[in-house]
Amino acid sequence: MTTETREFQAETRQLLQLMIHSLYSNKEIFLRELVSNASDACDKLRFLAIADPALLGGDELAVELVPDEAAGTLTIRDNGIGMTREEVIENLGTIARSGTRKFLESLSGDQKKDSQLIGQFGVGFYSSFIVADKVTVLTRRAGAGEAVRWESNGEGEFTLEPSFKQDRGTEVILHLREEERDFLQPWRLQAIVRKYSDHIGLPIRLRNEKGEAEALNQARAFWTRPKSELKDEDYQHFYEHLSHDHQPALAWAHNRVEGGSLEYTSLLYIPSHAPFDLWDREQGRGVQLYVKRVFIMDKAAELLPPWLRFVRGLVDTADLPLNVSRELLQGNRTVDKIRAALVKRALDMLEDLAEKRPEDYAKFWQAFGVVLKEGLVDDHANQERIARLCRFHSTLEASEQKVSLADYVARMPEGQDKIYYLSAESLAAARGSPHLEGFRKRGFEVLLLSDRIDEWVVAHLTQFQERKLESVARASKDIESKIETADKARHENEYAGTLKRLGEALQGRIEAARLSVRLTESPVCLVAGEQALSRRLEEILRKAGEAVPGSLPVLELNPEHALVQRLRDTADDAAFADLAELLLGQAVLAEGGQLPDPAGFVQRLNRLLLEGAAPSRIVLG
Template sequence: MSAEKHEFQAETRQLLRLMIHSLYSNKEIFLRELVSNASDAVDKLRFLAVSSPALLGEDTELRIDLSLDKAAGTLTIKDNGIGMSREEVIENLGTIAKSGTKKFLESLTGEQQKDAQLIGQFGVGFYSAFIVADKVTVLTKRADSDEAVRWESEGEGSYTLEPSFKLDRGTEVILHVREDDKEFLEPMRLQHIIRRYSDHIGLPIRMLDEDSKEWETLNQARALWTRPKSELTDEDYQNFYTHISHDHEAPLAWTHQKVEGNLEYTSLLYIPARAPFDMWDRDQSRGVQLYVKRVFIMDKAAELLPPYLRFVRGLVDSSDLPLNVSRELLQGNRTVEKIKSALVKRVLDMLDDMAEKKPEDYAKFWQAFGVVLKEGMVDDVANRDRLAKLCRFSSTTQSVTPEVTLAAYVARMPAEQEAIYFLTADTLAAANASPHLEGFRKRGFEVLLLTDRIDEWVVSNLHEFEGKKLESVARAGVDLGGKEETPEQVQQNKDFEEVVTRVAKALESRVESVRLSSRLTESPSCLVSGDNALSQRLQKMFQQAGEKVPLAKPILELNAEHPLVIRLRDAGEGEGFVDLAELLYGQALLAEGAQLEDPAGFVKRLNKLILGQTEAGRILLS
């Protein structure tokens, strides 16, 4: 059969042009990516061979081989892994699957070194071959098939595909190296690259010695996690992290542990320095790699860590699980639950250590993953206290970056302050400008400013810290006026008793009640939630999500010392009083970041008051 010609998708063509003409200053990374792909293919074969041993046949020595042909100008990377069918070749090499391509292209900045670090993360590692090659040929045969496929492209707009002949399973990637890149046909150069980037790979990477004509193994050929920690350097750990995560920014921390006793397993866990591009993609699977007796089982075993630690990268190699373990068997498995509990402790230990000894690194971690870690405050009751200590917040005394710990907050509380105060809002600017803070600022009480959506659930589950209750400054029960009313307050309540009743009647369909406020010092009004009601922000979030929840009316508080409220008291009956009451209610709504029910009516009413076209307006202007 003749070769079929196929066109690359538009985004793939764009990516290849960047690869060939402009992207990379560090060209040697192409070999790291192709060797990593070959290693993945071998891991897939190991996994499938657990249930289908016939896939291995007689060729049980799994390996990756590099071959040079200086006369032809080619470098071949060959593995005896799972191989690919015709359909898989089209899917994996003819298009860039998933949503990775577009996001990869959008992430390019023009900074070559930074761009080079993105390639593996977005699943486009194969295309790095075109950094040094003007033509790439792929010959592959799946382990369970007799049909081989030949793929070839010059990296421009198309590729060819045709049936071929291949005796053994696996894949050969043949690079026709450009004239300017002949350095990659030198054995010493390739040996240096393999030892730098791929020494950790747990199968032999071999190259034919030109003098002895014997195969020479270039790497340690032992799985990194099985080696003693005393043999490993920071560079070894960082290179292995790059291999399993495709993130080329160094991790913030890692922990390597071998457990022996009732349970036998080895874990190697990493804390990344930045969030992946698909962190919030609900369809994206999460988890660390799972090996059983050094046999690769699954790439993302979500059952080994709770969802709030989904940012952790790494692997677990267990000696206690069966080789044919499935996701269904992992769920509810007692051994898995014990390993999971131990892994959670290891991760939290890592974070504790980082927070104490490397606060700058921890600040970087919190910026990237703080919102995710907070989910554990809701889901992980057993570790809630530990997680609370790890949380960082903005506050009225430190609002530039979230640096405030609950322990530090409690330590600097004034003696007369009885609770940890917080305020939830959509943005930091909205929180800082909230009228709810006025009385607390006047008394010198620090307030935590919580702006992440998860914070509403966090404070609903974390009721106290070190014996101090958490209280919202937007709750009706928070009273800064003291436990007993002063004579002045008693008189003030009498003076405004009638006006409070009249405002409550004017707004009865929208507010639960009206009262004078002890928290306002500058603003004329604010809205607070009943002590047993959902917060206004949480109600809004449920509504936006299409959830039906019982909506509680807010309580309107008035500042009896504000000129507007005093004018309201002095206004007569009729339209002017209602206009002022509506104005105060509308202002309170806006201060909450809520939507006005009748924006046009509010503006019209405000204009009338400003221009003195009502009795209340004339009073206001007097």
């Protein structure tokens, strides 16, 4: 076959341009990325050789760096799995990765921020073009006869042609720009390898002009080294290699379990910020799995539950077979034991972070709190521990989401025996809700919940420290008893006829009309029946296309409000109906809902104003 010219995938061209410019200040990472790729290729060959030892032969797997000052090239060479022509096209011409478009859309144009995002995405092979104006790749797949030569200047095209390579593996030849020739200096290469790649568990060698090879790293898997000889910066460098995240991890746990029924080493990290694809359902999750130092899979989702999907790290065990597959991991008793231990370790890390470094824990909660709350729904066995780690907004905290359930219970005043909460579409809607008025007046703190998952959380987390959770937007007799007023009996006599007329005027729209003890400023509010679904959960399910059991809200009126008193004193049926619709519309709007007939609402409001009511007397909220 003759030389073939192909165009890069559109997303690849866009990423190349963004990456080269955004990462210009941190150019040395190209070597970290290429050495990492070479190491991965060796890991893949080692894994395939379990089933076919002939692929590996007697060679020692290694990575070599070959600088050539005369030619101005730096070669990164490995004797790993290599690539076929089709794999070269897939791996070096396209970005075959879920979430690519979303990633590109998340870029802001801010070089510093985009640099961090690009690091999360993983720059890989394309980092070559940060320092090279031309890149040549020569590769031969293990077990194949023909080699492939790939070449590009990183602009819009690349060429492919058959070639010859005596041994399996891949050579990436960087034709360095004139101003980047210092990357040919042995001392510079040695410093970069020791900084970024010392943890790699196979030899990385520097070959000089005489053909002699010098080892640059310890060639020992990072997690097998004693914790006593590792420093914080060592753990952070390994985290950067593992996650492609340039921001430091918040915490980590390095543990070795030996003896008994299990033997494994785990290294888990808590990131400091959420990746751009945290909510991408197609994106694989989980920690890396090794068996006896042999890399098995990149994302073993079976080792951690979905509510800990933000955890990064790896597990190396001697208790699984080398040929283990995803199917064998499912329902495996050894995997279940390791998973339970990893969950405990992750919760230990978070508890330690929350207790000793609350400011860092606040960063964690801001990034991953919504994900952690999934555990309250999915993991009943650990629900109490997860609940202690949760943080909330409340009526006592103006801005920060930092109230723990333990803090809330500790400052409950005498006479309060339940944990009160309000769920709303947004924090602003919760803070402005009329449901809070009576509770504020009595000095009862209310948790403010605005995440979509919160409706499922309160359905599963029904109590904490033997205190039940209670919604202040529910028609509960217990809530009424806590904020009942002395004038309740008198008002009920005054409004008996009004409530009956109101129920008839709004028949089919409300379950009932009644006087409220929770309102002190607003004229009306809607509450869910004591046994009904919350109004917000009904709305969430309805928007998701779910069948929602029919239930009508209760309309509560503030008997002290001038607008409600006007309703009581209105004899004309048409005017009463207009005012009733106006009050119902206000209640819907106050909780962030949508009016079924906005134009009709405005017409009624205008009609009431024009009929002679002084605007200063009609207080609408």
